[in-house]
Amino acid sequence: MELTRVIVILAQCVWPLWTQVIHLTDMYGTIKSPNFPESYPKEIELQWNITVPEGYQIRLYFMHFDIEPSYLCEYDYLKVYSDTEELAVFCGKENTDTEQVPANDAIVSPRNVLSVAFRSDFSNEERYSGFEAHFSAVDVDECRDRNDEDLACDHFCHNYISGFYCSCRYGFLLHSDNRTCKVECSESVYTERSGEITSADFPKPYPKSSDCIFLLISMLTCTFLFQLVVSSHNSSQPSRSESLVGEQHLQVCSPGRSCSQ
């Protein structure tokens, strides 16, 4: 029997089995081995390619699993992929040191595609009833799961089924990048003899992507003292406002002189 298997495997390298591919775009469904609940036929190569819209993952779990056991699942097997990444290989009816069955564990695809490949070889020494599995699209909570700094929201992140959007705290405006929160702060005029100016939201970290102009004017002499031009950039780690001058672009302009930085 083993020699025959080797010959068949070698033959399959030269004339590989024809793989039947089934494309599924439903949001949920059931996949079963051929003839289920009767035993599955020999020499089968079947692959289900499941695709759901962007913003979803795919959850897969098995209600029944009984596939011919073999060392490292080299004969009959069920493999689960996402793109080209192999997520699991199963065979048998219970876990051993070298082979796994899905049991009650669910597999969740990292993206919106999942493939299930089932193969039976040329013979089954016993009757194996095959498998039955349920798949369904599950929403990705980007506000909870997303680690990508470029896509994270500056203030509020609102998840919805299939996507998310950002918004800003009261007093802030959403930048055109739809992520960053900025302030509208051009031309703040200060005419008191003394006082304090602070960056927006002080002492919290000051907003990104904002251009603020502070005009300090002496009303006693009606002279323009100087102008501070403060620009913050879309920094991934905004510094605290105490270090405003040192870490950001700050211009001090006096009448009749060029601006210093």
Added chain:
Amino acid sequence: MELTRVIVILAQCVWPLWTQVIHLTDMYGTIKSPNFPESYPKEIELQWNITVPEGYQIRLYFMHFDIEPSYLCEYDYLKVYSDTEELAVFCGKENTDTEQVPANDAIVSPRNVLSVAFRSDFSNEERYSGFEAHFSAVDVDECRDRNDEDLACDHFCHNYISGFYCSCRYGFLLHSDNRTCKVECSESVYTERSGEITSADFPKPYPKSSDCIFLLISMLTCTFLFQLVVSSHNSSQPSRSESLVGEQHLQVCSPGRSCSQ
């Protein structure tokens, strides 16, 4: 001021304010007080009626809340309903003994409808910036949340976004009610001189909605001994198979005699 308020309230009982109703059927969105982030106008009655498809609930939370405080929110308020059930009443800027603000708590509607009613009275003594809230449809996991016995699945419950379906363990069939699992067990013939018959799935609880016939025939005398007809019903609490005779409909029929129960 208080007398004026009383007069206005009485006047409104006779000529109630016209309530502007906004119907929303989007799966997510933002609702804001009029003029937000500027202060809201006086004498406003606005209601947002949010409806999402069956199989969803609606989650609502607030990013900003600042409404004129008053005892028991009798002047300006924001109320949240689902159908006619009042889920919350808010006013003010922070919680007091008698008034609540939404803070960081989310409200989840029990069904697929949610209404938000906002009212401002004839005057605001200060400037109040109003509110901004996010709502989104969230999937109901019927397999986890459903307590309704009639809708629960007998064996496997599979949730998907906007619904669920049932399936049965290997060897069982789904009844036409799409919930119950039955067995195909008609006309089991027993010809041994002695033996044991058990209900399907014994010693687990026997399946609902199944009609099983056990034919016991003596091959020595070629005579039909008797026939057991066992019917189980869609009981909400199936008894264990040990008590099969006592709790279910069981007929014993002998040739030439009527069936006994």
